[in-house]
Amino acid sequence: MNFDTIAVVGLGYIGLPTAAVFASRKKTVIGIDVNADTVNLINRGEVHIVEPDLDMLVHAAVSGGYLRATCKAEPADAFLIAVPTPFKDGHEPDLSFIESASKSIAPVLKVGDLVVLESTSPVGTTEQMAQWLAEARPDLSFPQTAGEASDIRIAHCPERVLPGHVLRELVHNDRVIGGMTPLCSATAIELYSTFVEGECVVTNERTAEMCKLTENSFRDLNIAFANELSIICDKQGIDVWELIGLANRHPRVNILQPGPGVGGHCIAVDPWFIVSQAPKESRLIRTAREVNESKPTWVVEKVRSLALQLSETEGKPVGALRIGCLGLSFKADIDDLRESPALAITLEISKVFPGQVLAVEPHIDSQPESLKRHDIPLVSLEDASQADIILLLVDHKEWKGMSLQLRNDQRFLDTRGVVRKPPEQN
Numbered sequence: 217m218n219f220d221t222i223a224v225v226g227l228g229y230i231g232l233p234t235a236a237v238f239a240s241r242k243k244t245v246i247g248i249d250v251n252a253d254t255v256n257l258i259n260r261g262e263v264h265i266v267e268p269d270l271d272m273l274v275h276a277a278v279s280g281g282y283l284r285a286t287c288k289a290e291p292a293d294a295f296l297i298a299v300p301t302p303f304k305d306g307h308e309p310d311l312s313f314i315e316s317a318s319k320s321i322a323p324v325l326k327v328g329d330l331v332v333l334e335s336t337s338p339v340g341t342t343e344q345m346a347q348w349l350a351e352a353r354p355d356l357s358f359p360q361t362a363g364e365a366s367d368i369r370i371a372h373c374p375e376r377v378l379p380g381h382v383l384r385e386l387v388h389n390d391r392v393i394g395g396m397t398p399l400c401s402a403t404a405i406e407l408y409s410t411f412v413e414g415e416c417v418v419t420n421e422r423t424a425e426m427c428k429l430t431e432n433s434f435r436d437l438n439i440a441f442a443n444e445l446s447i448i449c450d451k452q453g454i455d456v457w458e459l460i461g462l463a464n465r466h467p468r469v470n471i472l473q474p475g476p477g478v479g480g481h482c483i484a485v486d487p488w489f490i491v492s493q494a495p496k497e498s499r500l501i502r503t504a505r506e507v508n509e510s511k512p513t514w515v516v517e518k519v520r521s522l523a524l525q526l527s528e529t530e531g532k533p534v535g536a537l538r539i540g541c542l543g544l545s546f547k548a549d550i551d552d553l554r555e556s557p558a559l560a561i562t563l564e565i566s567k568v569f570p571g572q573v574l575a576v577e578p579h580i581d582s583q584p585e586s587l588k589r590h591d592i593p594l595v596s597l598e599d600a601s602q603a604d605i606i607l608l609l610v611d612h613k614e615w616k617g618m619s620l621q622l623r624n625d626q627r628f629l630d631t632r633g634v635v636r637k638p639p640e641q642n
């Protein structure tokens with residue numbers, strides 16, 4: 217099958233790089249997004265998200281005439297849906313973006329088209345999407361009723377790329393291809409073969425949905441283990457990073473790193489999709505989420521007790537202490553502040569110590585609104601290093617290996633294990 221024209225619905229962190237990579241393979245790509253500002257920006261060859269090399273790729277794709285963005289769906293040979301799947305109150309998945317994306321493309325579908333759901337989704341969402349499409353287009357047949365003979369082919373191929381490495385991982389990662397029928401899978405493989413150099417592994421759509429949720433839940437559980445260890449080690453007077461480094465020398469142990477909590481739009485969300493569908497059975501997955509969600513509160517408590525100690529030993533009034541927070545983004549070396557435990561902790565600390573908090577974030581230029589509202593200035597690392605309590609929240613490369621010369625009346629809390637203390641001599 218020839219995919220002359222490919223439509224990508226949702227031009228965000230996944231959709232835009234995917235559209236640009238198809239365009240770089242000289243496919244005609246139509247990017248569809250509900251946000252007119254995003255559409256206009258892309259049509260000028262610019263980007264609204266920070267991802268290495270994406271700006272160059274999009275600029276080349278648009279100026280070469282291969283990529284064009286629009287708010288209204290147009291006919292294509294394949295449609296990729298890459299819209300957000302957040303959760304609602306009570307951690308219930310919110311499929312409304314997938315529903316409206318499906319309804320927006322339904323009028324332009326024609327016999328032989330392929331529709332791929334890339335958004336991370338609870339089990340059963342691909343079948344639900346197929347149902348929405350079938351209801352909107354009773355004149356076409358779909359795999360859930362017509363099987364291999366269907367007019368429209370449908371598959372779930374979850375995205376699995378790591379922010380910060382999206383363009384490399386899009387090409388090199390293996391893809392899980394969950395077609396609703398073997399023909400749907402084969403058609404989806406043909407589409408992805410345009411640029412994927414990893415292996416395309418076939419399964420059904422429900423297993424593909426669960427596979428993506430499993431990958432992110434596995435990481436969440438492993439980080440929860442590290443976070444729980446960090447709290448235990450703090451109580452026991454053990455350096456958790458040294459401990460994990462030692463344990464990981466065992467050939468079958470591979471523990472991830474503790475931190476101030478788990479952020480981002482994926483790992484902190486996706487495990488809830490499993491829990492919401494199997495609440496009684498998902499005890500471990502739920503507990504891991506709870507452990508990771510409670511870590512920011514532990515960090516705030518730790519700062520509070522350091523402040524009390526400092527005021528007792530150095531005689532400084534608690535209300536006069538300055539707290540310098542290093543890093544605001546949800547993980548290292550990016551500018552993304554959404555769902556960031558570092559930002560949440562900084563704001564929470566400023567509620568306990570109003571007007572006493574300073575923040576450093578080398579990846580952003582202007583003070584975010586939330587910091588303005590809490591009266592938290594954005595300062596240099598040098599200025600923050602003069603604070604009474606220095607709190608390291610993100611392991612940015614800017615301060616890896618940094619050696620802090622602390623005064624006697626300063627305290628340092630490193631939630632990422634970036635600044636190592638020399639091992640104590642026995």
Ligand code: SAJ
Pocket residue numbers: 336375376377378379431432435439472473474475476477478479480481482483546547548
């Ligand atoms: N984190 C730790 N300790 C670690 C690793 C991460 O505390 O050892 C924290 C990070 O600081 C961050 C959060 O976890 O706050 C998530 O960061 P991440 O780098 O683990 O993952 P994401 O959210 O950027 O991307 C994940 C990836 N999934 C897996 O690695 C299994 C990516 O491949 C997925 O495509 C992405 O979710 C997604 O879109 O689902």
